[in-house]
Amino acid sequence: MLVREVMSQPPVTVNDTATIKTAIMLFERHDVSAMPVIDAAGHLTGVISEADVIREMVMPDQRVHEKPVHLSALPLHTVVADVMSTHPITVPSEAELATAAELMTTTAVKSLPVLHRHRLVGVISRRDIIRVLARTDERIEADIDELFRQTGYDWLVEVREGVAVIDGPVVESEQGLAQTLASSVPGIVAIRFATSRSQGPPWPSTPRSSPH
Missing domain, CATH: 3.10.580.10 (CBS-domain)
Structure with a gap:
């Protein structure tokens, strides 16, 4: 942005x-x-x-x-x-x-x-x-969907906690275009691709409670 x-x-x-x-x-x-x-x-x-x-x-x-503080007539x-x-x-x-x-x-x-x-x-x-950053995931997702539609691509996107996971683009040039479009949307904090296995889990990890 x-x-x-x-x-x-x-x-x-x-x-x-x-x-x-x-x-x-x-x-x-x-x-x-x-x-x-x-x-x-x-x-x-x-x-x-x-x-x-x-x-x-x-x-x-x-x-x-205890003693009066001297004050000037004006600041x-x-x-x-x-x-x-x-x-x-x-x-x-x-x-x-x-x-x-x-x-x-x-x-x-x-x-x-x-x-x-x-x-x-x-x-x-x-x-x-x-x-x-406070924009809802639903609004961010809808904006990215609309950008993809306007550019003629039927890529799918899901947003959680501001992280967009995009499914569809495979080749590097398509992923670059998808990333450029998605990164322009207010509230996005990270972009990942469902087709890439090198980026780790698609969603931010949620700490689990310690067993009692």
Whole structure:
């Protein structure tokens, strides 16, 4: 799957001159944990996260301090540009979804701005990927069946736990085509062929309970 097929669009963005309070309201309204930051021309200039605003805006509670804590009249930083990350990690819209997933897991960021020809076109988040992986086996199987039908093949497919077992294609070229088609379906996690004996059991093994 490609990033552009899964990303949220249009992206929820905030202007770099907006107040931090404005960013907080956008987080709440759209239920997102991070947003791309754009300038007046619409160019990506950074990313602001919930952590950025929490660090700046949560005041100490005087009730738990023996001595009063000095508070300035205003927060030190008041606009988005003051607290945003200025070197956002991005991903191209035509990148594989696996690439975006690896970026998010290796960098610990929860979402990535998606660019097409240097233009912001969407956001891909961990939640977007989970939504894809949560699709039912029945829906995945039906989508693969439809793709095979549209391409003129009467191959059979059964899906369990996101793993597709395809029966029909024998020669390598046909298996390559079947794999290309099936791998484009949201929610698929692995592909096996019923005619191949070298891939092990067709379904994920289920742990058995230990005897008492």
